Amino acid sequence: MGLLDLFKKIEPDKKKYPLLHTAYDAAFTFAYSPDSVTEGGVHIRDGIDLKRMMIHVVLALQLCFLFGTYNIGHQHFVAGGEFLGFLEGFHLKLIHGLIKLVPIVLVTMIVGLGIEIFFAARKGHAVEEGFIVSGMLIPLIMPPDIPLWILAVSIVFAVIVGKEAFGGTGMNIWNIALLSRVFIFFAYPTTISGDQVWVSGYDSLAAGTAADYGWAHGLFNSLFGWIGVDTFDSARTAVVDGYSGATPMALAYSGGWEAVTAEFSHNQLWWGTIPGSIGETSKPFIILGAIMLIVTKVASWRIMLSAVIGAAVMAMLLNLWGATPFMDVPWYYQFYMGSFFFAAAFMATDPVTASTTNTGKWIYGFLIGFIGMIIRVMNPAYPEGWMLAILFLNTFSALIDHYVLEANMKKRLQRA
Amino acid sequence: MLSTILIATGIILLLAVILSVSDNLLQIEAKKSGIDIEQDDIGIIPKLSFDGNKSKPNFAKNSASYHKLKKGFDIKLAGEANNVNLNASSSTFAVRPMDFRGIAPIPKLFVEVGQEVKAGQPLFFNKTTPDIVYAAPVSGEVIEVRRGAKRAISDIVILADKKQVPHSVSAPDLSKVSREDLVTFLVGSGAWPMINKRPFDVIADPAEEPRDIFISAFDTAPLAPDASILLEGKEKDFQAGLNVLAKLTSGGVHLSLNQSQSNSWIADVNNVHTHYFSGKHPAGNVGVQIHHISPIHTGDTVWTLGVQEVASIGSLFTHGYLDCTRKIAIVGSEFSKTGYVSTHIGAQVSEIVGDNLATDNVRLVAGDVLSGRKVTQEDFLSFTTDQITTIKEGDYNEFLGWLVPIAPRPTLSGTFPNFLYPNFKFSPDTNTHGEKRAFVASGQYESVLPMDIYPTHLMKAILANDYERMEGLGINELSEEDIALCEFACVSKQPLQKILRQGLDMMREQL
Numbered sequence: 001m002g003l004l005d006l007f008k009k010i011e012p013d014k015k016k017y018p019l020l021h022t023a024y025d026a027a028f029t030f031a032y033s034p035d036s037v038t039e040g041g042v043h044i045r046d047g048i049d050l051k052r053m054m055i056h057v058v059l060a061l062q063l064c065f066l067f068g069t070y071n072i073g074h075q076h077f078v079a080g081g082e083f084l085g086f087l088e089g090f091h092l093k094l095i096h097g098l099i100k101l102v103p104i105v106l107v108t109m110i111v112g113l114g115i116e117i118f119f120a121a122r123k124g125h126a127v128e129e130g131f132i133v134s135g136m137l138i139p140l141i142m143p144p145d146i147p148l149w150i151l152a153v154s155i156v157f158a159v160i161v162g163k164e165a166f167g168g169t170g171m172n173i174w175n176i177a178l179l180s181r182v183f184i185f186f187a188y189p190t191t192i193s194g195d196q197v198w199v200s201g202y203d204s205l206a207a208g209t210a211a212d213y214g215w216a217h218g219l220f221n222s223l224f225g226w227i228g229v230d231t232f233d234s235a236r237t238a239v240v241d242g243y244s245g246a247t248p249m250a251l252a253y254s255g256g257w258e259a260v261t262a263e264f265s266h267n268q269l270w271w272g273t274i275p276g277s278i279g280e281t282s283k284p285f286i287i288l289g290a291i292m293l294i295v296t297k298v299a300s301w302r303i304m305l306s307a308v309i310g311a312a313v314m315a316m317l318l319n320l321w322g323a324t325p326f327m328d329v330p331w332y333y334q335f336y337m338g339s340f341f342f343a344a345a346f347m348a349t350d351p352v353t354a355s356t357t358n359t360g361k362w363i364y365g366f367l368i369g370f371i372g373m374i375i376r377v378m379n380p381a382y383p384e385g386w387m388l389a390i391l392f393l394n395t396f397s398a399l400i401d402h403y404v405l406e407a408n409m410k411k412r413l414q415r416a
Numbered sequence: 417m418l419s420t421i422l423i424a425t426g427i428i429l430l431l432a433v434i435l436s437v438s439d440n441l442l443q444i445e446a447k448k449s450g451i452d453i454e455q456d457d458i459g460i461i462p463k464l465s466f467d468g469n470k471s472k473p474n475f476a477k478n479s480a481s482y483h484k485l486k487k488g489f490d491i492k493l494a495g496e497a498n499n500v501n502l503n504a505s506s507s508t509f510a511v512r513p514m515d516f517r518g519i520a521p522i523p524k525l526f527v528e529v530g531q532e533v534k535a536g537q538p539l540f541f542n543k544t545t546p547d548i549v550y551a552a553p554v555s556g557e558v559i560e561v562r563r564g565a566k567r568a569i570s571d572i573v574i575l576a577d578k579k580q581v582p583h584s585v586s587a588p589d590l591s592k593v594s595r596e597d598l599v600t601f602l603v604g605s606g607a608w609p610m611i612n613k614r615p616f617d618v619i620a621d622p623a624e625e626p627r628d629i630f631i632s633a634f635d636t637a638p639l640a641p642d643a644s645i646l647l648e649g650k651e652k653d654f655q656a657g658l659n660v661l662a663k664l665t666s667g668g669v670h671l672s673l674n675q676s677q678s679n680s681w682i683a684d685v686n687n688v689h690t691h692y693f694s695g696k697h698p699a700g701n702v703g704v705q706i707h708h709i710s711p712i713h714t715g716d717t718v719w720t721l722g723v724q725e726v727a728s729i730g731s732l733f734t735h736g737y738l739d740c741t742r743k744i745a746i747v748g749s750e751f752s753k754t755g756y757v758s759t760h761i762g763a764q765v766s767e768i769v770g771d772n773l774a775t776d777n778v779r780l781v782a783g784d785v786l787s788g789r790k791v792t793q794e795d796f797l798s799f800t801t802d803q804i805t806t807i808k809e810g811d812y813n814e815f816l817g818w819l820v821p822i823a824p825r826p827t828l829s830g831t832f833p834n835f836l837y838p839n840f841k842f843s844p845d846t847n848t849h850g851e852k853r854a855f856v857a858s859g860q861y862e863s864v865l866p867m868d869i870y871p872t873h874l875m876k877a878i879l880a881n882d883y884e885r886m887e888g889l890g891i892n893e894l895s896e897e898d899i900a901l902c903e904f905a906c907v908s909k910q911p912l913q914k915i916l917r918q919g920l921d922m923m924r925e926q927l
Contacts, residue, residue: 046905053829
């Protein structure tokens with residue numbers, strides 16, 4: 001138990017260094033579960049705590065992280081017409097993805113956890129675990145080339161205004177990860193919408209633009225050169241003529257399903273080798289993560305299922321209407337595009353911001369699917385709807401609960 | 417194409433409206449002519465029943481009702497009580513005023529230190545309810561009056577005589593006595609504090625007449641004792657007690673059993689309505705059973721008793737004195753021998769436990785691990801204790817305990833592979849396995865409370881002092897034991913039982 005002794009020895013004074021003590025406490029309770037015992041009430045406690053619950057969401061996201069990292073590199077080289085096969089140029093794609101993703105994760109975690117520790121120290125309580133999940137979700141819903149300072153500003157906004165202002169973890173009204181994204185979406189729209197932003201490493205996607213690499217790529221160039229494999233320099237290409245970087249959503253908006261399939265095959269759409277936000281393109285890996293959340297009872301299957309039903313119903317109604325090419329996209333192909341699965345599995349099910357009654361969850365999930373599909377198909381400015389739909393329903397989730405509870409109260413008081 | 421679908425939908429809707437209206441009209445007519453529409457299934461559309469109440473199994477005999485509860489959770493612990501009698505010679509007993517909810521912390525004593533008392537003789541009364549007396553469980557000498565915080569009386573200790581002398585009473589003839597006279601007799605006999613009332617789960621008020629009286633004859637709590645063993649030799653007393661209770665209410669006396677009791681003598685007692693329950697814990701809690709038999713409405717009062725308490729009340733009429741003998745189950749992973757001990761109410765823990773403990777660093781609990789009271793060897797058992805549980809203390813740091821736990825632990829969560837071992841018996845400790853956090857409603861409370869109640873929102877209403885919401889969300893139907901399982905399962909490690917009692921006290925002060 002050498003580590004335990006070391007931890008006990010270096011404990012900083014709580015009064016003198018509150019900030020340091022809070023950080024120490026967070027690290028200590030991460031390494032060792034506390035030795036507190038039950039007092040009054042129950043004498044045994046369930047083995048699960050908030051840390052364990054949150055870490056299972058993080059584990060469920062790992063496949064999305066792996067695939068997302070690689071896909072950053074893959075899309076980069078596809079834009080230049082190099083290594084078109086998925087596994088060709090494996091090392092270059094992986095390293096390029098890591099060079100893009102690691103700074104995003106680091107900035108997210110340092111900024112977010114820093115704010116959490118600061119506020120925890122001010123309030124004099126332990127660091128709550130909420131940001132572990134938010135901090136893992138945020139990188140997955142960003143475009144790969146997001147400027148890091150914009151990312152940091154958005155996290156500051158989301159955590160302070162969205163969470164700490166309401167009292168910290170468990171008290172927030174809106175999903176923190178989506179709040180940071182919606183902040184970027186309205187404050188710096190050019191970095192997160194349009195065709196240009198979903199492929200990394202290019203200033204613009206005009207034909208002939210060369211990829212720009214930085215010092216990190218240079219480091220690996222020397223390594224790869226020494227091993228004798230392809231280097232970034234030898235593979236450097238310009239954007240091929242005719243490549244637009246458009247996501248399936250943008251294509252569907254202008255030309256319906258035919259325009260999408262002209263660019264991408266069904267397999268590509270399903271497995272996710274398409275441009276998009278970092279972690280949301282691969283449907284099978286998201287579904288695997290969702291299954292893990294359902295099996296471990298960490299997230300609500302009611303919300304996921306009702307969101308799917310809501311989206312399907314709205315898509316069918318739009319099929320009936322059929323006024324634009326996007327409305328004519330068969331309802332089942334709507335699920336091949338965009339980030340619906342990621343939003344339904346990981347964003348809508350946030351237990352703090354979702355409805356908390358079981359009846360409420362059905363209504364909440366259904367409306368997310370229903371309204372999100374309307375925004376996706378009908379809003380010309382932004383061809384994807386889940387972020388706005390979930391934030392909208394976050395706002396109303398308490399109202400939904402209110403009516404469910406009112407019904408319960410009315411029933412009980414009427415029995416008298 | 418579109419118009420066809422619209423027309424078809426319209427026709428279906430119209431048909432549904434016609435059906436629904438005529439169904440309602442039929443039910444109104446049936447009500448007018450006095451038919452019970454719930455029981456007789458009146459209506460055009462056959463009612464679908466998902467709770468299984470309609471399909472009564474064979475063991476629920478005659479008029480007995482059957483309730484199958486789907487929600488709940490059984491915590492399987494090691495150290496079940498074997499059906500053997502363990503010898504324990506108890507000589508010191510105590511009555512603890514703090515056991516009785518709703519009385520002042522410093523009651524008025526009838527006795528002083530050094531005085532001889534008989535078994536069943538009054539010891540003290542509460543100043544606001546002077547009629548109700550609290551009696552000595554054994555005959556002997558009062559040797560100590562222990563005081564706790566703010567001079568509150570914590571224990572009135574009695575050194576028992578070798579040969580017990582009962583305090584005889586002349587019980588009235590049940591067939592002739594009026595309800596008022598019967599209440600007056602019970603109030604003065606020392607047996608009255610055995611009756612609890614809901615709402616609030618406090619001692620019953622003699623001035624009130626309860627709508628119904630409820631008794632749960634089985635306990636689903638972890639390692640709970642078997643009622644048939646607790647009542648061994650007291651069958652006649654139990655029946656006599658039920659007869660007394662039947663006189664106290666114009667409603668019914670409801671006795672709840674589980675399937676395994678259907679062939680026992682207890683299924684054939686008279687003067688009660690029998691109900692069968694199946695399901696996991698808390699199906700054996702009387703509060704849950706009331707909710708399914710006949711819920712507490714605003715303004716209602718119902719009474720509840722344990723089985724040994726019913727037998728004690730009966731003993732006044734069968735023996736002519738208050739029988740305070742009790743069987744206590746000795747259970748838990750840290751006892752070397754488990755079984756049952758025969759003693760009296762309020763026995764000292766050390767005399768019962770003796771040298772039976774297998775290890776040192778243990779938690780002794782008077783009651784079950786979910787809602788029992790933490791005791792030390794010097795403490796005394798509570799008035800209604802029917803089991804002593806031991807588990808290990810959990811005052812240790814576990815390396816990455818939240819991520820890769822070393823010892824198996826009971827849990828509702830799917831994040832542990834417990835579902836692979838459905839019959840594994842756990843030996844948990846008292847570690848909290850995490851720190852207290854803000855409420856995160858991940859649905860685990862709702863999954864273990866088989867009542868139409870939203871525990872998360874009720875707790876928040878209590879913390880917000882919102883009386884109207886507390887009442888509307890059903891606080892009057894609950895007692896601590898009913899939400900103990902929610903507290904066990906709580907991811908945020910919140911003290912739900914404490915919060916609920918705060919709310920109940922607040923509601924009671926409003927009266």
